[in-house]
Amino acid sequence: MNKNVSIKLSEIASLVGGKLIGDADVIINSVARIDEAVKGDLTFLYLHEFEKYFPSTGAAAILVKPDFNKTRSDISYIEVDAPEKAFTSVIINFFSPKFELKGIDETSFVPKSSTLGKNVALGKNVVIGADCKIGDNVKIFHNAVLLENVEVGDGSIIFQNVSIREECKIGRNVIIHAGAVIGADGFGYQKDDKGVYNKVPQIGNVIIEDDVEIGANTTIDRAALGSTIIKKGAKIDNLVQIAHNVSVGNNTVMSAQSGVSGSVTIGSNVIVAGQVGIAGHLEIADNVILMAQSGVPKTISKPGLYFGYPAKEAKMAKILEAHFRNFPEYVDRIKKLEEEIKKLKEEISQKKS
Amino acid sequence: MNKNVSIKLSEIASLVGGKLIGDADVIINSVARIDEAVKGDLTFLYLHEFEKYFPSTGAAAILVKPDFNKTRSDISYIEVDAPEKAFTSVIINFFSPKFELKGIDETSFVPKSSTLGKNVALGKNVVIGADCKIGDNVKIFHNAVLLENVEVGDGSIIFQNVSIREECKIGRNVIIHAGAVIGADGFGYQKDDKGVYNKVPQIGNVIIEDDVEIGANTTIDRAALGSTIIKKGAKIDNLVQIAHNVSVGNNTVMSAQSGVSGSVTIGSNVIVAGQVGIAGHLEIADNVILMAQSGVPKTISKPGLYFGYPAKEAKMAKILEAHFRNFPEYVDRIKKLEEEIKKLKEEISQKKS
């Protein structure tokens, strides 16, 4: 977090458009959870379950809803309708981490054929390949490696130990977290008559558009031909696998450990929850939500909530799951029916006789 | 992709054994998808859904099936039975990436006790441990680390940021993609009376045989004792977990995010699809196919297609899945039966009275 911050509470009240009750001049140095806050901290309260910490919190000031019972006089209050959003605004404005890195470290390597924009920072042992173009204000942390002909747009941040293979294009204001691998070969082989898999050269690349964030140790493979594309504003979590020739739409979110097979096209504003898998060559429509651990074997062309393995519309999946949980009861009912039928048959046959 | 290529179309026709229709002397500089091809490009067409791009493609030449309707005269054609395979052959022969890396970079480290073959290339900051043996024509990219007593066979390629721990043996023509970790400690503990897990030293290694490919950020743990083995020709995708003492058979394919627990033996020519999990100490027979997201709790001794969690033969799994989808209908039928029985009982009792 940004250290050495010193703001008057009145400035914060002004930022969040809240009503200040208490000492407008109290100095805020930091932010903290209500159960961890100490002197100089701003905190917030919006869930009932955290109210138990209010009597003992050491916070100097607290963001609360207007109807909060302000029983302590040794703490200052800012009343806002959405304390959690106001708190996030305060963090964004005053406490955002700077990801500090300055200058071109002497142990980094930039060949003459590559160009660096203004105010670029390269950490220790950073390796830039031939013919790369690095935009203004880019930060590349220690031990990251970019092979030849890579482009990185203005304002992007590449963390340590990231690998970017040749020919890949990274947009502006992209964040790539540590250990991510962009542009490794797609998984493509031709099986010969002897059952041997011969490698199909993967001669495409990866294009990551502006404002994308890529999680730690995530892997995005280069296309066999053409490009694997992550579109503007998409957010991809840790340990996600994106195979060759996949396209991920604008503002689509993919949670940790989800995986997408080759040549899948995912629409815009899609939410892919954790550990979801999507089979190859499918399309996922805009505004689809895939719930955690779902497996998708077929194209989904209708927006909505999907769930399960194979993924079904969530409403149907929940009905099926409820039936599944009641399975022992249904089996009992079948048994009972069989007994009753048996009895009825006996009764009828007795009557006959 | 390999740049500065310049081939006559007649050479390509000759390579793929196709019939050339048009300008035999047209020069091909590159290959591209039909919807992205421009002047100088060779493209191909074998799926009907891509025919819509034919009228507007900028390609200089196109691989097509013999029955294709060759309506354009400003483009040259090569007729072949399997355009997609011919296209792959062209890529393999003329456009394979060279993974260019030359010489021993001065920032790499090779101790005196280690030996390098002929024509080895070591990138920046590569660290080679003591007593390593690196074969001829090996390329090790920037910031990769090999600890002591590692062997790498002729022609192998190790990409950036790969970690290979001590004692591991890598065969010939192996490709290890960026960020993979070979030979980390297996996950082995002895729990004591207090519930504390004490580490069991993992004193085995990993053996990777010839012609294996290992995906980005995949982890292959060293054996507790003996070796974890990846056999000749196996292909392993990204983010795969191979635990200690596993053996993966010849020409077996493991897709992304699949995981294998300790001491599993996987046969030859097995296909493990994405996100599959295999429990410990099992055997998977040759020629088994495990469909995506399957979970395998028991040994599979019969070749065939398996699916689901727990994995069942695919035919049975599909029948069960179909029944599962019809569950609401079955419940309705049970209800209806109950009502009918009730009615019948009433009728019979009325008769009695």
Place this chain on the structure above:
Amino acid sequence: MNKNVSIKLSEIASLVGGKLIGDADVIINSVARIDEAVKGDLTFLYLHEFEKYFPSTGAAAILVKPDFNKTRSDISYIEVDAPEKAFTSVIINFFSPKFELKGIDETSFVPKSSTLGKNVALGKNVVIGADCKIGDNVKIFHNAVLLENVEVGDGSIIFQNVSIREECKIGRNVIIHAGAVIGADGFGYQKDDKGVYNKVPQIGNVIIEDDVEIGANTTIDRAALGSTIIKKGAKIDNLVQIAHNVSVGNNTVMSAQSGVSGSVTIGSNVIVAGQVGIAGHLEIADNVILMAQSGVPKTISKPGLYFGYPAKEAKMAKILEAHFRNFPEYVDRIKKLEEEIKKLKEEISQKKS
């Protein structure tokens, strides 16, 4: 494994408290599996399936149960009740790997504001950020990167290519395997009116307590605010995802490719098997066991074995699974009931008429 070991068999018998039968002075240089053992090796036998290797093993000595039929006279025996545990003790005492790394390599970087304890070893190209505190006897392998204000406790080992972000605190005797990423940003965004995700700064950190082991390429995200905590003695396997603000309890074990969403609290002595997923903001009670591939959508407050998706108590999950496997039979029984009802109705209506 530790080389150049030379121990008399009598020493080993004494260590494991076993009865020595044969040559007490035979020198043991190494340990091996019974099927791989050669001259100078100690091996062990406790599973019947390995007895077939006994006649041909080249081992010098073998740990066996007291009732083992000692038919060979060219091999020495140590009788113990639990040969596998005795064997592990021998490995721990005499053959534990030393993870050798000595001194501060001249290519590592330590700024003046950071402090190193006694006997610290830093490998090649290690980067230490500003204001770090590295304890005594810490080993940090090649190309690992620690950003500013990181603390590492005495005796911890950090393998190559590990990334530790700013502010994270690592305890004593912690092992972090290659490629792990500690303290990357949590996956937190606020969606605005246009559907754009705005990054919520992640200003917390990660605290890893004493005696924790973290697997290769595992990712543990920093908290949004406060700390993501891995408590004393927890063991985390490869490719595991721990999201922001998660707490993992003492002596809890998490197997490979499992994933935990944000703000989950996992108790002590929990076992999370491979590929398990846990949804956000839940609590998992002490002593819970989550079987492989389970998905947990709700808090689990009762110790015990859980299984499936969504996770159920294992006993119930097994009953449901058994019913599911019998689904075709139940459908047949429903059909048969329908036919019998039809027949009964006909019979009754015939009687009426």
